[in-house]
Amino acid sequence: MSEPTHGSTVEQEEVVLKDTSDHDEIAIETTGPDGSVLLEVDHVTLRFGGVVALNDVNFQIRRGEILGLIGPNGAGKTTCFNAMTGVYTPTEGKIRFKGTEIAGTKPHKINQLGIARTFQNIRLFPEMSAMENVMVGCDARHKTSVPGALFRIYRQRPKEEELPDNGIRRAFAKVFGISRHTLEERAGRRRSMELLRFVGIADRAHELARNLPYGYQRRLEIARALATEPELICLDEPAAGFNPAEKEDLMGLIRRIRDLGHTVLVIEHDMKLVLGVTDRIVVLEFGQKIAEGTPDEVARNPKVIAAYLGEPDDAA
Amino acid sequence: MDFNNLISGLDRHTLDGITRGSIYALVALGYTMVYGVMKLINFAHSEVFMVGTWAVLGTYTVIGATAGDGLGMVIAATVLALLAAMLASAGTALAVERIAYRPLRKKGAPPLIFLITGIGCSMVLVEIFGQVLRVFFGRPFGRVTVNIPSVLETKTVFTIPGIDLAVSNTRILIIVGAIVMMLALDAFVNKSRLGRGVRAVAQDPDTASLMGVNQERVIMLVFVLGGAMAGVAALLYTVQYDITKFDIGFIIGLKAFTAAVLGGIGNLRGALVGGLFLGLVEVYASAVWDSSWTNVYAFVVLVVVLMFRPTGLLGESLGKARA
Amino acid sequence: MSQLTAAYRGLRIGDRWDAAPKPVRWFGLLLVVAFAYYLPYLNILPFAYIRTDLTPSGSDWASVLFLVVVYMIVAVGLNVVIGLAGLLDLGYVGFYALGAYSIALFGSKSSPVVEALQVKFGLSEEWAVPFAACIPIAIVMSLVAGVILGAPTLRLRGDYLAIVTLGFGEIIRITARNLDGVTNGAAGITQVPTPPGPEIDGRQFFNTIDAERWYWLALTILILIIWLARRLEHSRVGRAWLAIREDEDAAAVMGVAGFKFKLWAFAIGATLGGFAGLLFGSKQQYVEPNAFMVQLSFLFVAMVVIGGSGNIAGVLLGAFLLTYLPERFREFVEWRPFAFGVALVAVMILRPQGLVPSRRRAREFEDRRHEAEEAAADV
Amino acid sequence: ACGTTDTGGGSSSADDGDCNFKIAAMGALSGANASIVIPSVDGAQLALDQWDGGDCTVSLERFDTEGDPAKATPVATQIAGDESFIGVIGGAFSGETRATKTIYQDGGIPMVSQSATATDLTQDEPVEVFHRLVPYDDYQGVAIAKYLTDEAGASKVFVIDNAEAYGEPLADRVAETLGDKMVQRDKTEVGQTDFAPTISKIESAKPDAIMYGGYIAEAAPLLKQIRDAGIEAPFIGGDGLYGADFGNAVGAAGEGAVVMCPCAPIEDDSTFADDFEEEFGGKPGAYAAEGYDAMTVFLKGLEDGARNRADMLEFVNSYTGEGLSKDIAFDENGDVPADQVSYWAYKNEGGTLTPEVEVKPGS
């Protein structure tokens, strides 16, 4: 099924398929869950013509937490995401990430600042393999640009483990160093494979994204977002279309993402998942925040029940 | 540079620009409709127009219409020529779609392939009139400019008082004809059930078929309608300029396509606005400078417009044609 | 036809090539390159039948080879823009023209620009910018033009870009034609310089008769360019282009600076186009605006697409066929354009993925074709 | 230039008495402008067919350039490199001639052009091998201007050109000669069919004659639109309009339009016209007589014993003889001597161009 993909931009044979049961290598440097404010949505209003999608919304995401964003359909959750990731610019109000104002910044700049996301309607690069999709994410942290890739002049002294085995090449690399391009490519491949294993889809790493089953695609989106080494990762309905068993897995995955040091913001309609995995929840309705608090508090909040949850014994 | 010429003859230049633009607009419709539905620039459309002009010539020749005929004959010849041109153009458009595009669609070819195929079809059609038919039938086919009798002779119908602008019968025919056809088409696409089907396929072909829309039929319809409009343009063109030539479509096609993009490709009203706008820009600029820079003005204006309105003057898509 | 392609597929040349050990591949490559350099002398029947000068009214074989290679450079450059970055450029001839004109404007003794410089700085009438200095001028001019055109227009999507670039190509041509005082207008510029070289038999090394030298020069440059282009393709840059082609918004959110990479693609394409133009102008020793009509842009795009956009081997083949075949079949004078059109349509219908598609595209296409074929029952 | 044939120089393998040569005709044999080139090549063919070669066998090879300089260079290189070619008829257009004349010069092969009229070909950068049977456009400009003032009695001329290599300098020259008798100048574009801006300029300038430098394709709709607008001023064009196609394309609106041409009229009942009609099924078209003459020059050379390019070149350089089109001789630049420069104004009457008056710009 997963035929080797020659001539792709990822050369697969060099991938090291060692099992890393501990996921240290993909951990990123964060200050850890110290509870300080990472992102602040400050009185944000966003209008589309007559529709007020967000109305003076105000909340904060703290470092290291899993924050849930819930609310009825059309409440403005996705819009809120879009404002945070540079797709829309708020009509009023500010969004600050690590203290810097980010409203109006270009999406790729926001990503470089440390915010990554997945999409409610999956948006992978369908004709690229799973591995390549993740590589694109990894590239966000790489420096090589056109001259670098063309001429490979910029060389670095490799670490011992980066030296090639072949004697001549080894000696060459010791004297002249290895181009940054090559080092980055290797690191990217290694990391991509680890991430695919982390989300549990390494077995189909070389298949085109469009041919992956839906669930795999969702997980691939998460891997790709993680590859950009975000401090904040935003998941838009990651469990949509999952059955309960799969949702259970996903909850585990979200917790593990947090354990790696990422802060997680998740939009989800599945209350079991939301209540089970989040530390805090923000509830939107008609573009307004109607509640905020721990899962327990929110689940008991009469406003939320009326607007969203309905009778306590929910559908899930 | 002669701004005086522009100012002093503004009324005249405006009339000229609208005349030129009307023809652009009609041809632009074909590009816009096909693009809207298939996201494909039908490069052969310029030749669909060209074939229409030959149909006009053919009709005149067959029924023996010439300059100086009586009113009855003029009307009959013009109406017949119109029908023939619409038929020929629509038929050509349909043939291109059936012979060239359809097999590609069946194979799921990417858009660029359609583009090159369109260019190929365009060459073939040009060569049919420039070479193939000449070999079999001789003149008037071949690589030469051909005279088309001015059956409808240019006559001033009225003079707009005050500004003293003479308006001729041919111009009235062109401007009124173009606008009427455009309005009719617009109404058809936006109001009729079939038109809604066209827009549905434009937006999401799979779902459209789930709603009971026959996609193949919609595609054919689009080519036929676009072709017929090019046929109308062909008649109006021959009425105004009295000539045709095997490669006459190229430049008009290029301009019409520019007009379609200018107005917002995929948008029917955009084609009208874009066509008129382009016609006016060209004529005004040529009045101030000269015609050897015409294409430069046209494209510079296009770039400027797109910089401020990246999807054209009226924005994109058949679906949003009403918005 | 289908049997032939089936037989070809049966050979699985591509797979075997990949499976071959590295030294074998190197050796194979070496053979191919050596053969390419030998081509002008190809005279062993029956292979000599591919020569264009054996038929009545044929044209010089080495000159045709030169033109083929120049167009190959064009195709490789345009492939970066179309095949890799997915930007439809219908005005590529503009860059080609700029390259040709920059060497003509600065290198020719009879160009108005050089004449003006001569007067201004009191230089001799024989003075002109030397050939070597014209190369950076051509590169800079086309690169700058690429950026100037790209910067405002690359934000446009797909087909809008196509028409704007098409317009750009026309603007370049018309400007060259109308600015008599700078470009000599429609009459064009003669005495375009050729590369320096030793004199042989009383003639310049690069002269109008010994076209094979031009061919070798162009071929060497082509090989260098291919080597660089491949490096780009298999790098972060190539991946970014691919991602942009697939879904630009998603790519942006993943940190891909779409605009920057598109501009790079454009600039690289422009530079290669300009370089090809320079070679062409220099060999021709005469540059005039009508050599750069829009139709040439279409031809360039056709080369890329027919061969298989995204794949260097493919676009090389495309450039070869579309330049070579019309020359080889000169006997059919008046029928050539017709045959060309028919062939274009036929090839596209029979092989919509291009003659030698990249594996990615081939796979992509196979999938789509199956889907399209199975998608709906035909009525 | 390589491969099958040995390179360069004047020495010929065909020196040893046997007389086996080819003559090349280079021009647009396909493409939009083929109709003003093919008749001249046919003319050359006719001259060859009528020639009694004795022990010489000569063939005419037609090379199609589509009129495109880029396509003409490989052709020229091929011809220059193949020693069995002893002469070139062409190039038909000025552009391709400009692009290839140095190649022929390097190959030492004489050219005789039947119709390339751009001034610079012989005046700015002359090469030894190039000769032409038509006077250059500076003369034509003067001839047209002279016709306008002397024959048409115009004192306010509106001058238009197509901004191309042939039309523009011609119009320039007309304008220059007319001086302040030119009221206004306008430029159009190749492929243009709507001339409304130009028409409105003409309307306000109220000229008493209109001159157009360009080709038939644009001249026909231009003239039609001029007449449609009710402007009756006489219309005159250069040799770009010469040919039966002009009358066909312009129809009734072209009645009375004048075309200037450096080609002497061919009587309808002349033997040349008859022979041509018999062979090619039509009246001799544009530059057919010049094509005939060009071939004749080379054939005379062979009769004279020229057996290689150098001899042939020498022969052509000093050739004098009576031709169908004029008395032929070439000055040191390869041009028609000044006393042979003559133009004819043809008037379009009922769709055919009938000779009206001879105009000698020299005097």
Add this chain to the structure above:
Amino acid sequence: MLLEMKDAVLNYGKIQALHGITVEVEAGEVVSLIGANGAGKTSTMRALSGVRGLAAGSVIFDGEDVTKLRADQRLRKGLVLCPEGRGIFPGMTVTENLNMGAYTRKDKAAIEEDYDRVFGLFPRLLERKKQVAGTMSGGEQQMLAIGRALMSRPKLLMLDEPSMGLAPMLIQQIFDIITEISQQGTTILVVEQNAKQALTRSDRAYVLETGNIVKTGTGADLLDDPSVREAYLGVA
């Protein structure tokens, strides 16, 4: 038997998604199809609706072999699919989208009635009648898609994951609507991840696993089946 799909095989390129499955739906029934991601549920729906052709097998609807018919032809016979991922027409307004549902219908008066019925079911759509559908939220689009499918007056309505992306309250509502429609006489085939709800509300169900039917039975039976409970209901 209203619908009968026999030994259906469906391929995507080299990937075989359905390995010869047989599905039957009796008139008046509510039948559900459950299974993990990638089990082939959507593929089944596509094959039934005619969006994709079968490599082998047949589809018989209302006593007629429709295997070779296109999607639009099947729709005319009353076989209607509300596709996964909604597939609304993004450039059309809400009203126009609903209009599209009635594309093949000519009975003006009845169409008007159906408008009222849809707006009654989804008041949000009435509020947003003029909004361009592409700008609506995920849930709103889902409502629109279901509403539009109803406008076709199907004999057999196929719903592919109608509750996907919906808030809990709405999910409840959607299932109520399904029940309601079914009571009004429409036969329903529904694909759901929400297995518990789906099984509770359906007469029969099929369980799909990697392109094969592994279980079938009444909703209640399957709800009690321990392996089903473990795999799809998240109860160990």
